[in-house]
Amino acid sequence: MACGDDDLAEGFRSAPVALALSRHRIIQACNRAFAALFRAEADALAGRSLALIYPSVDAFADVVEHWLGPLRDGAEFADERFMKRGDGDVFWCRVAGRSLTPADPLARAVWSFAELPTPPHLDQALSRRERDVACHVARGRTSKEIAKLMGLSPRTVEGHRLRLMRKLKVSNAAELNVRMGGGVI
The missing domain is CATH 3.30.450.20 (PAS domain)
Incomplete structure (x- = not known):
């Protein structure tokens, strides 16, 4: 039928x-x-x-x-x-x-x-802004580039990056970039 x-x-x-x-x-x-x-x-x-x-x-x-x-x-x-x-x-x-x-x-x-459940390396009670910054970090963008795209000051973006580093337990920006690179396009 x-x-x-x-x-x-x-x-x-x-x-x-x-x-x-x-x-x-x-x-x-x-x-x-x-x-x-x-x-x-x-x-x-x-x-x-x-x-x-x-x-x-x-x-x-x-x-x-x-x-x-x-x-x-x-x-x-x-x-x-x-x-x-x-x-x-x-x-x-x-x-x-x-x-x-x-x-x-x-x-x-x-x-x-x-x-989907947020991957464990991203699921650390990230705020909406931190998730947005994380998306840009995963693409290898600098704080200055992220600030321009999000309409924020570079200093504010740096604050979000710092909180991401603490939550994800990484010690520098290079480790954060590696950690954020998994699966995000």
Whole structure:
């Protein structure tokens, strides 16, 4: 027995996995699980940039270079990263995607999202700001670069780095960079 369009649409809306369809990185449709995960109304997300669910505009921009090759090849690409809910809460998430148009990978794509426990090396009761700084540290950015991206003073970023070092029990910035590099893209 074949499914009709109404059955497929309801299946998408009711799927237990957070799903979104995008065109050129704009959310075209998302299901109830996606809306619940990101603490937003599904209707309010349609037509909005996927940047909305990234911890920073920079993180949204950086991910493209990692995904384009596999998406162009027609493969699924997945990684784990910090994402941001509608209320600003930052959480660890597995993101998987596949292009529906490999010749133009971001023209049409389908994405799934699954919240994961924060990895032990990052799960030390980090504040939202510390998590945001941690994302940038993982990308090898300097305090000055992070400050500019986050609209903070370099001294404030240094304070967050220092607290991260204490919480993660590392003694210098090089060890912090190594510790933060695991799994974050």
